[in-house]
Amino acid sequence: MQTDIEKHSKMEDVQGAFVQQKNRLLNALDNAKSIIHDLQLFNKDWTVRYPQLKDNHSSSEPEHADDTFLTADASKAARRKCLRRSLSFADDPSFQADVVVTPSKKGMPRSLTLASIADQSEEPQDDDDEERLISPSDAADFHVFRLDLKLGSHGSSSSPAALVTQLEKNSIANLLDGRIAAAMAHIDKLRSRVEDTSSKVLVTGDLNAGKSTFVNALLRREVMPVDQQPCTTAFCEVHDAAENGGKEELHILKEGVPYNKDDESTFTRADLSELDSFVSENENVQQMLKVYLSDGRSPSESLLNNGVVDISLIDAPGLNRDSIKTTALFARQEEIDVVVFVVSAENHFTLSAKEFLWNASNEKAYLFIVVNKYDNLRDKAKCRRLVLEQIKQLSPRTHEDAADLVHFVDSSAALQSGSTSFESLESALRSFVLVKRAKSKLHPASTYLTHLLSDVDLLVGANAIVAEAEAERAREDLERSRPVLEKMKSTKDALEESLESIEEAGATRTRSKTKELLNLALDRVGQGKPGVEKSLISLPPYPGLLGIWEYAQEVRKTLLASIDIAVKLAEEEARVTTSGGVDKIANLGDEYLPEGVERSRRVFMPEAMFNSLADKKGRRQSKRYSGTGGAIVAGGMHNLGIGLAQRNDMLETTFFDIFDVQHQFWVTFGEKGAVDEDPNLTALSVVSVGLGALTMVGGKTLGVRGLIEGMVRVTDLFGNETVRKWAAPVLGAVTIGTAVYLVWELPSTIPKTVGRRIQAQLVKRDETLVGANGVVSQAVDDESTFVGAHAERISRETRKVLRLASWDLRGRFKTAMDERGKEVKGAEDVERKAKRAVEKFREIERRAGEVREVAELVNSA
Numbered sequence: 001m002q003t004d005i006e007k008h009s010k011m012e013d014v015q016g017a018f019v020q021q022k023n024r025l026l027n028a029l030d031n032a033k034s035i036i037h038d039l040q041l042f043n044k045d046w047t048v049r050y051p052q053l054k055d056n057h058s059s060s061e062p063e064h065a066d067d068t069f070l071t072a073d074a075s076k077a078a079r080r081k082c083l084r085r086s087l088s089f090a091d092d093p094s095f096q097a098d099v100v101v102t103p104s105k106k107g108m109p110r111s112l113t114l115a116s117i118a119d120q121s122e123e124p125q126d127d128d129d130e131e132r133l134i135s136p137s138d139a140a141d142f143h144v145f146r147l148d149l150k151l152g153s154h155g156s157s158s159s160p161a162a163l164v165t166q167l168e169k170n171s172i173a174n175l176l177d178g179r180i181a182a183a184m185a186h187i188d189k190l191r192s193r194v195e196d197t198s199s200k201v202l203v204t205g206d207l208n209a210g211k212s213t214f215v216n217a218l219l220r221r222e223v224m225p226v227d228q229q230p231c232t233t234a235f236c237e238v239h240d241a242a243e244n245g246g247k248e249e250l251h252i253l254k255e256g257v258p259y260n261k262d263d264e265s266t267f268t269r270a271d272l273s274e275l276d277s278f279v280s281e282n283e284n285v286q287q288m289l290k291v292y293l294s295d296g297r298s299p300s301e302s303l304l305n306n307g308v309v310d311i312s313l314i315d316a317p318g319l320n321r322d323s324i325k326t327t328a329l330f331a332r333q334e335e336i337d338v339v340v341f342v343v344s345a346e347n348h349f350t351l352s353a354k355e356f357l358w359n360a361s362n363e364k365a366y367l368f369i370v371v372n373k374y375d376n377l378r379d380k381a382k383c384r385r386l387v388l389e390q391i392k393q394l395s396p397r398t399h400e401d402a403a404d405l406v407h408f409v410d411s412s413a414a415l416q417s418g419s420t421s422f423e424s425l426e427s428a429l430r431s432f433v434l435v436k437r438a439k440s441k442l443h444p445a446s447t448y449l450t451h452l453l454s455d456v457d458l459l460v461g462a463n464a465i466v467a468e469a470e471a472e473r474a475r476e477d478l479e480r481s482r483p484v485l486e487k488m489k490s491t492k493d494a495l496e497e498s499l500e501s502i503e504e505a506g507a508t509r510t511r512s513k514t515k516e517l518l519n520l521a522l523d524r525v526g527q528g529k530p531g532v533e534k535s536l537i538s539l540p541p542y543p544g545l546l547g548i549w550e551y552a553q554e555v556r557k558t559l560l561a562s563i564d565i566a567v568k569l570a571e572e573e574a575r576v577t578t579s580g581g582v583d584k585i586a587n588l589g590d591e592y593l594p595e596g597v598e599r600s601r602r603v604f605m606p607e608a609m610f611n612s613l614a615d616k617k618g619r620r621q622s623k624r625y626s627g628t629g630g631a632i633v634a635g636g637m638h639n640l641g642i643g644l645a646q647r648n649d650m651l652e653t654t655f656f657d658i659f660d661v662q663h664q665f666w667v668t669f670g671e672k673g674a675v676d677e678d679p680n681l682t683a684l685s686v687v688s689v690g691l692g693a694l695t696m697v698g699g700k701t702l703g704v705r706g707l708i709e710g711m712v713r714v715t716d717l718f719g720n721e722t723v724r725k726w727a728a729p730v731l732g733a734v735t736i737g738t739a740v741y742l743v744w745e746l747p748s749t750i751p752k753t754v755g756r757r758i759q760a761q762l763v764k765r766d767e768t769l770v771g772a773n774g775v776v777s778q779a780v781d782d783e784s785t786f787v788g789a790h791a792e793r794i795s796r797e798t799r800k801v802l803r804l805a806s807w808d809l810r811g812r813f814k815t816a817m818d819e820r821g822k823e824v825k826g827a828e829d830v831e832r833k834a835k836r837a838v839e840k841f842r843e844i845e846r847r848a849g850e851v852r853e854v855a856e857l858v859n860s861a
């Protein structure tokens with residue numbers, strides 16, 4: 001027999017255990033909610049993938065149909081194979097990995113390991129295999145997060161490939177998001193159910209079985225009206241007065257209005273003493289009453305004031321044909337945790353009682369049965385046997401636990417003087433209410449938590465595998481692309497330098513080559529020979545004295561044309577040089593551009609250089625140098641533009657092309673040297689001027705006769721006496737010279753004369769380009785001459801082409817570098833994100849493990 005102290009401490013144990021479990025579970029629920037909330041948030045950052053685990057048929061089949069003869073090792077291996085699954089993702093069936101799934105078991109998370117890794121680490125704790133094998137299919141399934149992906153109208157939607165067309169990664173992530181949200185809402189519900197400490201005990205039974213007497217005995221007070229006649233038609237719900245601010249009171253509920261003890265409009269307040277009369281006056285009305293009572297006993301004794309659960313006792317009407325349905329309905333309600341069925345020992349179970357018990361035992365597996373009025377019985381043993389037999393049929397589970405759940409008492413005796421049997425009933429009822437409550441309220445929550453955490457394990461395990469794979473891929477990408485980028489960064493300047501030097505070298509070479517060619521040509525022309533080789537152009541034949549004018553014209557034309565050819569040759573040379581430069585730039589491209597970058601597709605066409613477009617440009621530029629009188633001559637392939645031989649100003653033949661008298665004088669009378677440009681005001685110059693005047697006489701039709709006549713006229717000029725003194729020898733010399741000249745020298749002199757004049761004309765600097773102070777800057781000096789201008793033009797063209805080619809390469813280099821930069825940055829981002837994801841998933845796994853430990857404890861309790 002239990003002493004009071006023992007009972008007391010047992011009760012406290014039960015209460016303490018309940019409170020502890022409840023708090024642990026609440027804590028676990030909160031943590032689980034925060035974990036999945038984190039997962040939900042992370043799902044926005046990193047699309048959480050939905051894994052699908054399939055049987056790996058190739059290896060899950062046992063290799064031997066009869067494994068009786070399998071060695072222990074082989075059997076272990078076969079068992080492990082059973083847990084092998086093929087992991088893929090709904091949104092990406094191309095991802096396939098063999099994994100080993102470890103089902104969650106007590107204190108251990110469900111885990112996914114890549115098969116390759118699992119095979120390497122031979123599991124030392126193989127003893128547990130049996131346990132793991134209990135539900136290998138369970139291991140692969142989601143409980144809470146299971147998505148019904150068989151959506152859409154496509155019949156073949158069960159195949160993952162078809163799913164991909166319907167659901168993208170994001171929509172799956174959204175579905176998952178929805179599931180997580182639903183799980184969070186469910187956790188909230190579970191939480192409030194666990195937190196809700198109210199519990200209702202419904203006391204019902206046959207008419208007049210003594211239910212009210214029993215309730216009074218429990219309360220140790222005569223509160224409920226007791227009558228020998230069946231009287232109670234009301235549902236009296238007894239609460240601790242503490243719930244009503246410590247005030248004992250009767251609340252009469254209004255029909256059809258939801259009761260709220262803080263809202264007076266939902267009930268009528270009455271004094272507790274009025275209960276008796278109220279019940280007897282309203283015998284035929286099914287009334288709902290709330291009775292607030294204070295129980296002075298200690299929490300370890302009192303049922304109402306137990307310190308753990310807010311218990312309310314409901315004294316229901318006795319069962320008869322009218323009330324059985326109402327009461328049955330009442331008993332089915334969620335908040336009814338315990339049904340106490342009072343049966344009279346004298347009558348046993350009536351038909352109504354049997355019907356009610358049968359239904360109620362389906363709803364609540366365990367019923368608390370009070371066999372009342374037991375003291376008055378003579379054959380107590382018989383009664384006990386018969387009642388228990390009946391219970392066995394009506395509620396087998398209750399019968400199994402009869403020692404705790406079926407009590408034979410006498411309520412009226414207990415109410416008067418107390419009884420040990422009633423006290424043990426009370427204690428059994430208390431622990432039944434409290435413990436059952438733990439089972440009925442805490443168990444579903446912890447089971448749900450276990451499932452949820454197991455799903456979290458599967459989800460994060462699979463996602464960690466993908467994230468790791470992604471991080472690995474990013475690392476590989478980085479290993480490949482980072483050195484390329486580094487190399488490009490470090491060689492950028494060298495490339496730049498090489499390009500500049502190729503450009504510069506090309507332009508310099510073209511300039512000097514052009515100068516060399518044209519200077520040579522001008523020298524030759526100056527000597528009366530064509531500026532280029534004879535094979536390219538030759539002087540016209542000498543037609544004789546009478547065709548001398550035309551001859552001079554032709555010679556001039558030919559010599560000019562030969563210079564034009566020299567210009568073309570210089571351009572040709574420039575093309576070769578430019579081609580070389582372009583090739584070098586292409587080689588630089590091969591050297592500096594990373595693999596896989598498209599090389600320049602531009603094909604350099606040397607013939608396109610110096611084309612008409614360039615001409616136009618040239619001419620436009622020439623405007624700036626208009627003073628050179630078009631010294632910039634574009635030759636071009638087809639002799640487009642204005643070559644020297646096409647320029648009227650250059651073609652104009654003058655008398656001096658035939659008789660360069662001044663020159664002849666210098667040749668004849670010594671003082672070789674300053675032949676050209678400085679006609680001093682000497683007598684000779686006077687003669688020269690006179691002879692020059694002859695041109696006015698003849699013009700183009702000037703013949704020999706005209707020439708001589710002109711010369712005679714000149715003599716008239718010399719009227720002056722002093723002049724006459726030295727004019728005669730001069731004139732004589734001129735005459736003799738002229739005669740010799742005419743006969744012998746003219747055919748060879750004319751080309752020389754013409755050539756010299758052309759040379760002089762072309763070598764002459766453009767005066768307009770000389771600065772006001774008379775200083776000619778080097779560049780201008782260069783460009784102001786025929787050779788300089790061409791050298792500049794042609795080298796500029798070379799530079800232009802080379803610059804284009806190097807710009808192209810620079811552009812490609814820059815683009816390639818930018819792309820590699822982006823690639824590297826992208827891969828770095830992916831790696832960082834994936835690493836963070838792996839960390840996050842591992843962290844969630846760890847936290848889930850911690851919560852599981854707590855939840856698992858609740859379960860095992």
Ligand SMILES: Nc1nc2c(ncn2[C@@H]2O[C@H](COP(=O)(O)OP(=O)(O)OP(=O)(O)O)[C@@H](O)[C@H]2O)c(=O)[nH]1
Pocket residue numbers: 206207208209210211212213214225226227228229230231232233317318319372373374376409410411412413
């Ligand atoms: N001897 C004895 N009489 C009891 C016992 N319990 C109840 N009674 C008597 O049985 C009669 C009915 O008691 P109630 O408590 O009113 O029974 P009830 O089940 O509440 O009745 P209804 O609510 O009307 O169905 C009363 O006269 C009680 O005094 C008991 O344990 N022993």
